[in-house]
Amino acid sequence: MHDKVLILDFGSQVTQLIARRVREAHVYCEIHPNDVSDDFIRSFAPKAIILSGSHASTYEDHELRAPQAVWDLGVPVLGICYGMFTMTVQLGGQVEASDHREFGYAEVRAHGHTKLLDGLQDFVTPEGHGMLKVWMSHGDKVTALPPGFTLMASTPSCPIAGMANEAKRYYAVQFHPEVTHTVQGHALLTRFVRDIAGCKGDWVMGGYIEEAVQKIREQVGDEEVILGLSGGVDSSVAAALIHRAIGDQLTCVFVDHGLLRLNEGDMVMDMFEGKLHAKVIRVDASELFLGQLTGVTDPEKKRKIIGGLFVDVFKAEAEKLKASGQGHKGATFLAQGTIYPDVVESGGTKTKKATTIKSHHNVGGLPEQLGLKLLEPLRELFKDEVRELGVALGLPPEMVYRHPFPGPGLGVRILGEVKKDYADLLRRADAIFIEELRNWKDEATGKTWYDLTSQAFTVFLPVKSVGVMGDGRTYDYVVALRAVQTSDFMTADWAELPYGLLKKVSGRIINEVRGINRVTYDVSSKPPATIEWE
Ligand SMILES: Nc1ncnc2c1ncn2[C@@H]1O[C@H](COP(=O)(O)OP(=O)(O)OP(=O)(O)O)[C@@H](O)[C@H]1O
Ligand SMILES: O=c1[nH]c(=O)c2[nH+]cn([C@@H]3O[C@H](COP(=O)(O)O)[C@@H](O)[C@H]3O)c2[nH]1
Numbered sequence: 001m002h003d004k005v006l007i008l009d010f011g012s013q014v015t016q017l018i019a020r021r022v023r024e025a026h027v028y029c030e031i032h033p034n035d036v037s038d039d040f041i042r043s044f045a046p047k048a049i050i051l052s053g054s055h056a057s058t059y060e061d062h063e064l065r066a067p068q069a070v071w072d073l074g075v076p077v078l079g080i081c082y083g084m085f086t087m088t089v090q091l092g093g094q095v096e097a098s099d100h101r102e103f104g105y106a107e108v109r110a111h112g113h114t115k116l117l118d119g120l121q122d123f124v125t126p127e128g129h130g131m132l133k134v135w136m137s138h139g140d141k142v143t144a145l146p147p148g149f150t151l152m153a154s155t156p157s158c159p160i161a162g163m164a165n166e167a168k169r170y171y172a173v174q175f176h177p178e179v180t181h182t183v184q185g186h187a188l189l190t191r192f193v194r195d196i197a198g199c200k201g202d203w204v205m206g207g208y209i210e211e212a213v214q215k216i217r218e219q220v221g222d223e224e225v226i227l228g229l230s231g232g233v234d235s236s237v238a239a240a241l242i243h244r245a246i247g248d249q250l251t252c253v254f255v256d257h258g259l260l261r262l263n264e265g266d267m268v269m270d271m272f273e274g275k276l277h278a279k280v281i282r283v284d285a286s287e288l289f290l291g292q293l294t295g296v297t298d299p300e301k302k303r304k305i306i307g308g309l310f311v312d313v314f315k316a317e318a319e320k321l322k323a324s325g326q327g328h329k330g331a332t333f334l335a336q337g338t339i340y341p342d343v344v345e346s347g348g349t350k351t352k353k354a355t356t357i358k359s360h361h362n363v364g365g366l367p368e369q370l371g372l373k374l375l376e377p378l379r380e381l382f383k384d385e386v387r388e389l390g391v392a393l394g395l396p397p398e399m400v401y402r403h404p405f406p407g408p409g410l411g412v413r414i415l416g417e418v419k420k421d422y423a424d425l426l427r428r429a430d431a432i433f434i435e436e437l438r439n440w441k442d443e444a445t446g447k448t449w450y451d452l453t454s455q456a457f458t459v460f461l462p463v464k465s466v467g468v469m470g471d472g473r474t475y476d477y478v479v480a481l482r483a484v485q486t487s488d489f490m491t492a493d494w495a496e497l498p499y500g501l502l503k504k505v506s507g508r509i510i511n512e513v514r515g516i517n518r519v520t521y522d523v524s525s526k527p528p529a530t531i532e533w534e
């Protein structure tokens, strides 16, 4: 049994980052809505509890509070921003709207000595005050400490920016230690979960394999499993893990929906041939997918159709297994490479139902009557943990460090109606972009631009523009290049690719791909844009 930290989500945009930072301290944690029952909290048996931020204000929203069990368990509690406010009002202090809203960078003075902030500082003022460089995002403030609390930190506009009741091991900060802009944030959260709460730091991927293998064996018994294998990071790692657990009871199904990248089908099959010893069936379903998508232009409709067809194909393959004889009983489990952010983003851990931005095909897009039991062994892991697990399982780095590729594939990178001709043009343009990213090295770091970006691809715009080529007029399609840097895919910056690289890519695409006469570069960050265009 791992020591566990419970994160109660009050609806902050960055709750997931709290979980990231705690996991980085090698402590297992889960995010749950703030209104879980007292019984749930007791049976979860956390060694510490963290209360997240929120869009709400305590004096307007009187329901949004931590359950009583949080205060009855006797475990350390850390409140962050709204978490500090609800701690304040629930324990007898006071919160008011401030006339000084703070968003962004701030310098906080650490007062006195608390176990949480002891020795943590970014610089010292001439007067000898230890200071922290932090990120703030609030319009309310604590105006009276609850009984038993002492002041831990302050800024000129926010005199109570941190407070503690060390006897009870309650701590709270106004700033956000979970965002990387708070320089000592990682150290602070590590201090809280490891030193103050005494969690062991036993959450390491090498050791996790045995535990996961055991769990899969118990869950599956002697039944059969088919796994949707995409060649992407998550499903490849899931396949390696499940294969280690149940060997030949696993059959992988790789679906070619006609919306894969250039030569991807062959590459994926080659990659798995020697490396993964599991059986892989390749299904050519391109006519089925492209046929069903004819005439459909709405992005959400496209996603739902693709999600539904994936399941149809998986079910058909599960049946075929039985028909094949060869000792197969037919699969009763469908395994997928679903990871924790897929679950969080689909609203699975949120207090209130989050707005659907897009339906990810493997979570929101699954039909109610699946007819197969789900096996998702990576459901609790973040992407970088999945990568670490892949390395520990012996998968090759080129597989583990690939850019992610969405299940709907080029289906969401061809805007509007999907046509085979468009997909063919896009495949060729995209292959040039990726090839050049792999070739182009950054002198300062010695890394290629493929490794310096988190995800890069080309988008097909079904509009035509005029050009001139070899003294003749062209009237052809436009593509957009997209390259982003991100650690969690929740927020992302567009990559500042070298002009020379962009020039080479655009020159090659226009010269080599007849039918495209214009290349643009997408300079939008997420938010307010998203990474994919649909
Ligand atoms: N072409 C495909 N054939 C079979 N299954 C697929 C295919 N594309 C996606 N899937 C299934 O959908 C799941 C979610 O896709 P997703 O792209 O999030 O993960 P991935 O492809 O495994 O990894 P990555 O995020 O690195 O692309 C996959 O783990 C896999 O189970
Ligand atoms: O497997 C997937 N099925 C989907 O339906 C899907 N939609 C987006 N993505 C990937 O998710 C990350 C964030 O994308 P967005 O900023 O476009 O939402 C990016 O990495 C996207 O490529 C998907 N992956």
Ligand SMILES: NC(=O)CC[C@H](N)C(=O)O
Pocket: 012, 052, 053, 054, 055, 056, 057, 080, 081, 082, 083, 137, 138, 139, 140, 141
């Ligand atoms: N980030 C937060 O938790 C903000 C809390 C509260 N909504 C405020 O504006 O002060």
Ligand SMILES: [Mg+2]
Pocket: 230, 232, 233, 404, 405, 406, 407
């Ligand atoms: Mg993928």
